[in-house]
Amino acid sequence: MSGRDQTKETTAQTLTRLALGGFMTFAGIGHMTFVREDFQAQVPDFLPLDKDFVVLASGVAEISFGVAMLATKQPQRRTVGMLLAAFFVAIFPGNISQYLTRTSAFGLDTDQKRFIRLFFQPVLVAAALWSTGAIGNKGALGKRRG
Template identity: 50%
Template structure:
């Protein structure tokens, strides 16, 4: 599969937006929201909550930076970000089921809406990075 495909200006703009979001989110995991993110780690995860928050923050920053700046691997970073969103989805479900508040996710309705937004993030990562196009044209 191709690691790089041309993308439109719209895709580039949306790629920068999602990349910046990931960089800021990752930074917040390591600094000002660290304790709040620890409270979101599901109880059933057999790891230190602080370690999960630190590692996920580092991964988020790497994915955001890679998506923004590593042009020749952009498709791979798009796939990696989509997979990351899939991997954190059980935590989002746990947050909804356990009724854990975080920022604007302070009601069951808000937490439920967030669950439906997760596929949008997955599609956004794949589309804006050109990963969908690379997959569709992989045999060309």
């Protein structure tokens, strides 16, 4: 194999990556506009920062990740996937806090709904890594064949 990356993205990976990119861009815009208060409700009280600042800053990050998921080419795409996965891990304490404090936001108005939501974060982490080729048969974190 030459120095040029020759890993081929599958259709499923492409669709997952594009869906994540669109979702992240939409969520980032929501941080700054129509669901800003819901996102503020998710910022844990133990975080020593202004909740609105956290929401706006994470909105900028989410828009950036969304655009990067849509537009970045390999091999940089793997890095974007790893960074997005790390972002999903970093914001997970907000989801846990929402569950523990019984804070209603985004229609998550019961303990059961808030609890079930916790199981979607690992799915997002895996989707970010897999759809960008960061994990899998030829991913940076997986074994290389050839």
